Amino acid sequence: MSDLDRRTVLRGAAAAAGGAVLGGPFLGFVNRDTAAAHGSQRAPLVDTVADLRDGKVRLHVPAGFHYRSFHDTEAPVVLDDGTALPGRHDGMGAFRDRGDDVVLVRNHEVNNPGPAFGPRTPYDAQARGGTTTVHVSRTGEVRRAYTSINGTMMNCSGGRMPWGSWVTCEETVNGPDVGPDFTNASNVPLTQPHGFVFEVPVRGEASGEPITAAGRFTHEAVAYDPHSGYLYLTEDSFEFPSGFYRYKPRRDPMKLGYLDNRGRLQMLAVRKRPNIHLEGNQRRGDTYDVKWVDIDDPAPRFPYTPGETAPTTNDDATVYVPKQGWEQGAAYFSRLEGAVYDDGVIYFTSTQGGGEAETELGPHATGGYGNGSGQIWAYYPKHQVLRAIYQSPGPDTLDFPDNVTTSPRGTLVVCEDNTNDNYLRGLTRQGELFDIALNRLTSSTGTSRFNDEFAGSTFSPDGHTLFVNIQAGAGMTFAIWGDWRKIGV
Template sequence: MDRRRFLARSATVVGAAGLAGGPFHGLTAMADTGQRRPGGGYGPLVPVPDARDGAVRLHLPEGFQYRSFNEAGSKFSDGSTVPGKHDGMAAFRGRHGTTVLVRNHEVNGPVGAFGDVSKAYDPMAGGGTATLVVDRYGRLISANPSLTGTIMNCSGGPMPWGSWVTCEETVNGPDVGNDFSGGDNSKLTRKHGYLFEVPATNRHANGQVAAPAPIRSAGRFAHESAAFEPVEGAVYMTEDNFGFASGFYRYLPPKHPLRAGRLLDGGRLQMLAVKGAPNKDLSAGQPKGATYDVTWVDIEDPDPEFTGTPSNDFAIQAVGKQGRDKGGALFSRLEGAIYHHGTIYFVSTQGGATAAGDSAPDGFGDGRGQVWAYEPHRRRLRLVFESPGSAVLDLPDNVTASPRGTLVLCEDGDGDNFLRGLTRRGEIFDFARLAPVDGDAGAEFAGSTFGPDGHTLYVNVQSRKGLTFAIWGPWHRGGF
């Protein structure tokens, strides 16, 4: 089963706590009352030709346009080849009205690093990030590798000091057994499963590769995404353990990152637990208005040393088990996360009850998706939305927010792949549908992020033939 990933919001400036509870504070769980609005007021989706070459790659509401760029197999500015599996992404303000995009490539296995191998964290690992400079209409100015030699760079999150934190969704390395992909971990030269920081500076946009320094104290597990909360200086992280329970984490660095100007190693890792309910199973269907007071339990050994080459299944649960042994809550496949107005919103891809007429998906969790909100100042967790069935929302993954505060959800469903909007009133609508990709049935949306001025929505197609889109049009007319 192809798995779609996350993206956190592209904001480069974050405020303090902001609006109490965030824009979705009045919503209750919508398990049986989710409302669907075609186009969110934008109207029905129609086939739209790509401004690059006229091919129809997206169905959008009338009046919207797009351009694709930097597809897999094309060339970076340095002449090296663009890998596939475009995934999580964030947008930063560039010079002279341009946008700087930092984009993940979720490549797994010992397939060799792209770009300059001498600068790779692990010369055998094929994932990493690219940094692109584009205009508001998707015209590519430059594109270069910016972190290489990592693996399964799924999503991450933008940091307000001008960096992208990229997440490895794996624990592969020469010290653990092979994973589901069948790759030979003994060929890898370094341990994987960490956070890496990639500065979104002009130097990196022009070809400088980030120093590959893992944040080991933030844990070695199947990281999905990262969202920074500026008051306490914590990085909240999701975990996508496909076949097992997942946890919701926070990393408390040794110095506030806004003062340090970067994310430092050597801090404390914790997992969320529900007060008075050890190992609360939040992957199951939730009652309307579900709200929980929470606490945080310490992970004593965030970067465990393995001996005897344990199985990948054992290694990928080693950090999470420490939290669950202390009462940590159970989630299903946590993916996208975003900080917005004092609240961390995050997505449980397979959370919820199995809907009538829907079969249970593969992996841990039987539902079609949940959207959760954590309020750090209250230490309170609440359910924003639970999908009543695949026709309404089908396995949400990456998430971002529009300038109005509407959430943009990338789906990882079994049928057509949509971008859907979730408004402050709890209305959900279709905004974009991906046209079938020849020979690549697993193609899916990923990495949605609005540009700094809100004019353009950038989004990736995560597939072997991956590419990036810039979408623009009459946003004022509907839910975004």
């Protein structure tokens, strides 16, 4: 969820290291100070490149690059199946289509009860989130689009599965069995519990059934390791510590073609360092040997009387699953968001990691849990080792890293989610941080939208196009292309 939106709501409410020898990517990663980070970018961004949709300048991009926006919900958009497209475009995965075309499966992070969008039978008729599927050219021309799952809630990020599915994640624990969240909106109208992951096939129908064994918590993203068969899941718990999880399906989804709901959920802990505060300041290359602790009750349902506000508070429901891990020594992180698998490594972001470690476990209602400008972590499944590969020295360098993907050449592409200028940043294997794009949106009335966050970065399967969303009420999607190799992406 947008940090600006969450903080606005919450403030308003408040006012009324074991080592291992590792090879692979980012081995020589080094932090950069503010001046170096901005002074070493490979190609200065150009402020005159127009959106090929209508000739307006919406992004600053490197010289020689082009972009086209589509599905701009500042005005109503109706899809081919009659869906009135919701905003809040968030996590997204790209898959191969016919010829050079691309299939995008895109989340819509919509909160609070209300009628489900789209013509499909919803999981919950009173939940307004879900995913839409878009068939698009490499240069952003929409072929067709439709609802692919609906009746879910706060679909934040997710992950692309190699057998041909997108796993979409609910960043909430709302339900009729849980009291109101930070918005104070009643959950009584909801008909189903939320806080799960759902599988959305690129081809064929989504079942609309949650993978409950993968946990009911404030999910953010998921990355699949084809060697171990684990799905690695991040938790974005704004007010409380977050955990890093893994889910092992009972049967191999690469053979089965889908995820089963009979696996085991576990949470990361650091060996000999129970309940270590990893949200605190990390030195470059800090490395930890890890273990995994079982979550025995991953999908709780709480007692309630239909038509009445549930006695279980949202805070209690939020910590129910992670608390099972904390009691066994699981590690504390700050707001784990984007995750991606690449070349034997799981990369994931900690949006407010770094800075002084927290001393209270929560709730941290207005500022969120974590005092830094962001961290990027690498987990090596083969070695069961966790390494801090980047920590932002301050908001002028990298401010609140969120969704993340990798280019075909291994550069990390990081979406910023802050309250000022928002960038797409590149992070090379040599440790160089540089700018890829800058948000320069304005509304139809001329109001600045520079603080609308980037989300859902994903490359087309051939590496030609970077697709990315603007996550806002008036969301939209961009296709960006150019000579990626020339700028080091």
